[in-house]
Amino acid sequence: MKYIIAGFFTCLIFGSCKKNLDLAPQDTISQVTFFKTANDFKLFANQFYNGLPGFNSDDDQSDITTSLNNVSNSSYSTSPDDGIWNGYYGNIRNANLLMEEVTAAVAGLQPAIATYDGEARFFRAFAYYNLLKRFGGVPIIDKSLTLNDNLLYGPRNSRVDVVHFILADLEKAIAELPAADKIPAADQGRVTRGAALALKARICLFEGTWRKYQGGDGRDEINGLLDSAVSASGKIMQSGLYKLFDRRDVLGDDSYRYFFILDKKQSNPANLTKNAQSENIFVRKYDATIPGGAAGLLPVQPTPTKKMADMFLCEDGLPVSKSPLFKGYDSILTEYKNRDLRMKNFFLTPYQHFWSYLLTAYSRNWSNPEAGGEYFIKGFTSQTGYVAQKLQPEIALPSGVDYPLMRYSEILLIYAEAMFEKNGSINDADLGVSINRLRQRVGMPYLTNAFISANGLDMQTEIRRERTVELFLEGFRFDDLRRWKTAKTELSQDVLGIKYAGTQYQTDQDYGWAGRTPGMDAHGFIVIESAGKRQFQDRNYLFPIPTRQILLNPQLTQNPGW
Numbered sequence: 001m002k003y004i005i006a007g008f009f010t011c012l013i014f015g016s017c018k019k020n021l022d023l024a025p026q027d028t029i030s031q032v033t034f035f036k037t038a039n040d041f042k043l044f045a046n047q048f049y050n051g052l053p054g055f056n057s058d059d060d061q062s063d064i065t066t067s068l069n070n071v072s073n074s075s076y077s078t079s080p081d082d083g084i085w086n087g088y089y090g091n092i093r094n095a096n097l098l099m100e101e102v103t104a105a106v107a108g109l110q111p112a113i114a115t116y117d118g119e120a121r122f123f124r125a126f127a128y129y130n131l132l133k134r135f136g137g138v139p140i141i142d143k144s145l146t147l148n149d150n151l152l153y154g155p156r157n158s159r160v161d162v163v164h165f166i167l168a169d170l171e172k173a174i175a176e177l178p179a180a181d182k183i184p185a186a187d188q189g190r191v192t193r194g195a196a197l198a199l200k201a202r203i204c205l206f207e208g209t210w211r212k213y214q215g216g217d218g219r220d221e222i223n224g225l226l227d228s229a230v231s232a233s234g235k236i237m238q239s240g241l242y243k244l245f246d247r248r249d250v251l252g253d254d255s256y257r258y259f260f261i262l263d264k265k266q267s268n269p270a271n272l273t274k275n276a277q278s279e280n281i282f283v284r285k286y287d288a289t290i291p292g293g294a295a296g297l298l299p300v301q302p303t304p305t306k307k308m309a310d311m312f313l314c315e316d317g318l319p320v321s322k323s324p325l326f327k328g329y330d331s332i333l334t335e336y337k338n339r340d341l342r343m344k345n346f347f348l349t350p351y352q353h354f355w356s357y358l359l360t361a362y363s364r365n366w367s368n369p370e371a372g373g374e375y376f377i378k379g380f381t382s383q384t385g386y387v388a389q390k391l392q393p394e395i396a397l398p399s400g401v402d403y404p405l406m407r408y409s410e411i412l413l414i415y416a417e418a419m420f421e422k423n424g425s426i427n428d429a430d431l432g433v434s435i436n437r438l439r440q441r442v443g444m445p446y447l448t449n450a451f452i453s454a455n456g457l458d459m460q461t462e463i464r465r466e467r468t469v470e471l472f473l474e475g476f477r478f479d480d481l482r483r484w485k486t487a488k489t490e491l492s493q494d495v496l497g498i499k500y501a502g503t504q505y506q507t508d509q510d511y512g513w514a515g516r517t518p519g520m521d522a523h524g525f526i527v528i529e530s531a532g533k534r535q536f537q538d539r540n541y542l543f544p545i546p547t548r549q550i551l552l553n554p555q556l557t558q559n560p561g562w
Contacts (some may be wrong), residue, residue, distance in 0.1 A: 037103045038112040043054070044098055045116045047122040047253045051091060052284040053401050053475070055391065058125045062477040063490050064308035064468065066383060066528050071478070073534045074491060078562055086132055088127035089141070095124035096123045097144045118176030121169040122191045122199065128166050129203050132159060133479055134543045136559060140165050155555040160218040163207050167228075170200045180241045180281075188285075194236055195282035198406040201232035206483050209421055213485035213540065229418035233411045236281070237433065242408040245277040246441040256442060257345040261393040263400045264289065266439040274402065279409065283402040294398035297357065297391070302473060303383040304347065306496040306525060309335065311469050312343040317445035318455060319465075329525075331497035332377070332511070341442040346390040346472055348376040355394035364397035378510045385498030385505065385526055390473050404474065410435055413467045420463055425449075435466050482541050491536040497526035537561065 061071040070076040098120040208225030250270035258268040286295035327334035342540035355364040416434040481487035501524025539561025
């Protein structure tokens with residue numbers, strides 16, 4: 001403000017200010033001088049990629065890992081600000097601005113910049129989806145605003161309106177964005193038609209099941225949303241552009257673990273790089289060879305809970321509660337035996353020789369690949385006794401490992417779940433093109449209706465289990481519990497770790513528990529947080545609107561219970 005006033009008085013004193021001023025700044029970029037070439041639009045769109053989620057899993061807000069945060073135990077309260085609200089509305093403003101500039105561009109430029117309109121619509125849809133998940137219905141802002149604009153102080157739109165708005169954006173984005181095989185090498189990592197379809201499938205499954213189990217307005221659209229989830233995921237499956245990563249031929253049983261830590265440099269025994277996979281549909285890209293481009297990895301190795309460990313089936317396809325192959329918890333190794341290969345790929349196994357990027361001494365050197373490292377579990381204790389290794393590179397920093405935001409596995413899971421939720425059943429053919437492809441790559445028995453019936457299982461439970469196991473640490477569990485309306489049950493239970501009483505953990509002093517006795521339940525399992533401290537209430541299915549926003553705009557109403 002002081003600079004504006006100073007300029008005004010300069011005009012008065014010297015009397016030399018011209019009436020016909022050139023308002024375009026001469027030393028900075030402005031809208032007047034920018035947006036003249038296709039590259040200008042591309043440069044403006046680049047900002048959206050910097051704001052994508054990175055290596056910071058939201059699964060610690062649920063029941064399958066624990067950091068004892070106020071979200072996982074539902075002790076959070078209203079606050080003046082919310083970073084998700086502020087951040088995504090900032091993205092929405094910039095997306096609106098970019099779309100307006102595309103519309104205003106000269107006709108000859110428009111064919112070259114249509115893809116950036118598609119990118120803006122994708123990121124606006126992505127922003128509104130994240131707001132919808134957290135808050136429910138929110139104000140729809142479809143243009144860049146001025147301080148006097150009525151939309152700035154408008155009421156919340158219904159979640160039905162928000163979903164319609166999101167899907168309209170995605171339909172336009174799907175039409176404007178290129179397919180993955182049409183992206184130039186220099187633009188790899190930018191949004192594609194497949195990513196827009198994947199986001200549509202994700203949103204339609206989320207909202208279809210939310211309305212099915214939570215009720216509210218728009219229940220007449222449930223089947224339509226689930227149909228759209230099936231259709232969008234089906235189009236990706238039929239495109240032939242994506243396939244599951246399975247290189248057991250050169251990586252053995254560790255193939256799936258190495259998929260998550262592929263890099264440009266050697267990151268695995270077979271020296272496969274990022275280009276060796278076509279499972280990822282959309283990632284947050286990192287590149288250790290570019291200054292500032294290294295991955296922001298998970299700051300600490302996450303601590304899975306007993307509930308997550310029990311999710312992994314036994315090799316016969318049965319849960320630990322039913323399988324004769326399950327060897328129990330009384331030995332340090334027994335619960336890891338005869339289990340779904342994903343348990344070995346996602347968890348460290350006792351006595352396993354492992355390497356880590358966290359300390360150079362623990363990192364892998366491919367000129368002497370068996371040197372260094374550490375052995376789990378001697379002298380090593382986690383909060384629960386379990387340690388995850390998914391998404392944990394073996395080579396020293398800096399790392400260029402990409403973080404998966406959308407991958408083909410999720411698409412197969414969406415297809416299966418949406419099909420089941422719409423019909424109350426799923427046939428073996430649809431299981432064959434979806435969930436059983438995931439099981440095939442880890443050598444697990446196929447899921448069939450006959451298998452479900454013969455073993456007294458529940459198809460819905462097994463579909464949900466498959467999703468939780470496959471997408472572990474990729475940020476889905478908390479949102480899944482809310483859309484299934486099971487959070488009140490699942491998040492209000494004890495958070496448990498390994499069995500301690502009567503096991504090697506208690507009797508062998510090498511295992512890092514010497515000198516302390518943890519709290520335990522009646523069966524001898526470590527209690528990290530008791531159910532008495534985890535009281536999920538109905539109001540916790542949505543987060544509170546930031547109170548400062550309500551003060552600024554009295555037309556905003558608070559979510560129920562807050």
